Amino acid sequence: MGKDVAIIGGGVAGLEAANQLATLGYNVTVFERNAQPGGHAAKWDRLFPNQRHSHEVIDSLKSHLNGNPAIMLSTAISTISRNGQKFKLDAKGRAFEADAILIATGFELFPAERKEEYGYGIYENVITSAELEEMFAKNGKPTMKSGETPKKIAFIHCVGSRDEKVNKPYCSKVCCVTAVKQAIEVKDSIPNAEVFNLYMDLRMFGPGYEDLYKEAQQKGVTFIRGRLSEASELDEGRLLIKTEDTLSSCPLKMSVDMVVLMVGMSPAIGTSELIAGLGLHPNKDGFVDIADQHLYPTNTTAEGVFVAGACVGPNNITDSVNAARSAAIEIHQYLSKK
Amino acid sequence: MVNFGFAPLEIKIHDLDKSNLQLSSWIAERDETFTQCIACGCCTATCTAGKFTKFSFRELCHSIRRGEIAKAIAESEKCMLCGKCTLVCPRNVNTRNIVKLIRKANQKFKV
Numbered sequence: 001m002g003k004d005v006a007i008i009g010g011g012v013a014g015l016e017a018a019n020q021l022a023t024l025g026y027n028v029t030v031f032e033r034n035a036q037p038g039g040h041a042a043k044w045d046r047l048f049p050n051q052r053h054s055h056e057v058i059d060s061l062k063s064h065l066n067g068n069p070a071i072m073l074s075t076a077i078s079t080i081s082r083n084g085q086k087f088k089l090d091a092k093g094r095a096f097e098a099d100a101i102l103i104a105t106g107f108e109l110f111p112a113e114r115k116e117e118y119g120y121g122i123y124e125n126v127i128t129s130a131e132l133e134e135m136f137a138k139n140g141k142p143t144m145k146s147g148e149t150p151k152k153i154a155f156i157h158c159v160g161s162r163d164e165k166v167n168k169p170y171c172s173k174v175c176c177v178t179a180v181k182q183a184i185e186v187k188d189s190i191p192n193a194e195v196f197n198l199y200m201d202l203r204m205f206g207p208g209y210e211d212l213y214k215e216a217q218q219k220g221v222t223f224i225r226g227r228l229s230e231a232s233e234l235d236e237g238r239l240l241i242k243t244e245d246t247l248s249s250c251p252l253k254m255s256v257d258m259v260v261l262m263v264g265m266s267p268a269i270g271t272s273e274l275i276a277g278l279g280l281h282p283n284k285d286g287f288v289d290i291a292d293q294h295l296y297p298t299n300t301t302a303e304g305v306f307v308a309g310a311c312v313g314p315n316n317i318t319d320s321v322n323a324a325r326s327a328a329i330e331i332h333q334y335l336s337k338k
Numbered sequence: 339m340v341n342f343g344f345a346p347l348e349i350k351i352h353d354l355d356k357s358n359l360q361l362s363s364w365i366a367e368r369d370e371t372f373t374q375c376i377a378c379g380c381c382t383a384t385c386t387a388g389k390f391t392k393f394s395f396r397e398l399c400h401s402i403r404r405g406e407i408a409k410a411i412a413e414s415e416k417c418m419l420c421g422k423c424t425l426v427c428p429r430n431v432n433t434r435n436i437v438k439l440i441r442k443a444n445q446k447f448k449v
Contacts, residue, residue, distance in 0.1 A: 245352050250351065254353065255355050
């Protein structure tokens with residue numbers, strides 16, 4: 001066949017689609033702007049719902065990269081344009097050509113400092129869920145700035161999700177189950193730690209997620225229904241948090257050693273500029289708009305341009321892998337007709 | 339002091355640092371299902387006692403988790419142990435047994 005497919009983004013969706021398309025006989029190149037493939041999942045320690053090590057999944061996806069599919073690391077595509085029957089891609093002066101494009105640019109973590117009242121970047125023991133994963137990867141447990149092991153930890157759900165004040169009205173979908181997973185890991189790694197999860201709803205939508213919630217309850221994690229209003233600092237780096245205990249219609253306060261902010265998924269920076277060259281626009285939440293939510297979830301309205309993964313909205317790894325395979329079939333059908 | 343005929347209301351705030359959670363852990367040790375409540379309120383909706391008095395099993399369990407032991411023990415007296423709440427609970431919380439444990443705790447914690 002000898003047709004070329006360019007995949008923008010070497011995370012879970014990009015790598016999986018690359019494997020599938022190369023198997024179907026296409027010349028596939030993945031363009032990854034970072035120095036390492038794997039996206040956010042490569043920086044994660046363990047995955048919900050079974051605490052599998054993230055690197056197992058990423059290593060498996062990477063194992064297919066052997067020339068075809070090829071990957072170009074540290075290569076950010078700045079513009080894509082249509083050039084007759086082909087697409088022209090530009091990466092800092094270097095030009096590439098392709099017959100079909102797969103956008104798999106993923107997401108950014110919500111910048112937690114935008115919720116200033118939660119004290120991220122102001123108080124040293126307010127961290128993000130991603131930073132907690134780094135601590136698990138490094139030490140197997142969370143550590144306070146002072147080097148001490150925290151005894152009381154609060155997880156704050158919906159940071160940069162379901163919040164019109166920061167222009168993020170949507171649910172980021174995976175933070176609930178991540179918070180429950182991390183709460184269990186804290187309980188397992190620090191004996192006698194007190195763990196609190198401040199949530200509005202617990203959206204345990206996937207297989208095994210509700211079981212994880214039950215496990216957390218059994219292990220003594222305290223679930224408090226209420227959104228954090230503010231965090232402030234007490235002496236010696238400890239934190240005071242306030243919420244409404246909505247199940248008893250009563251304000252609630254408590255001191256903790258560490259606050260973990262469950263940062264949501266925001267659209268990847270640069271993606272809307274990239275798709276603009278193809279005549280595509282982001283949806284109202286800033287993610288790439290798809291052609292048909294039910295029947296063509298991996299197509300865009302631009303011919304020859306496809307999407308997979310969290311660039312269309314918050315996604316878990318399973319959804320990204322499914323979308324990548326779906327996109328590979330759609331691309332195959334499109335290129336077969338050409 | 340001049341009596342103005344009114345006084346500031348006592349503002350109720352849960353301070354979890356000061357809450358007495360002894361009863362909560364005492365019950366959880368004896369009946370693990372106590373931890374499994376998801377606050378759906380089915381128990382309260384079906385409650386026979388709740389038809390005639392202000393009684394909510396969900397609220398009762400919640401007050402124990404916030405350390406309101408005296409209130410919980412007094413409230414538990416309203417239950418008639420009919421067990422309808424046990425039948426409807428989607429999380430299989432052994433509600434009837436928990437009421438019995440709370441009553442037992444009355445002697446232990448001497449409230």
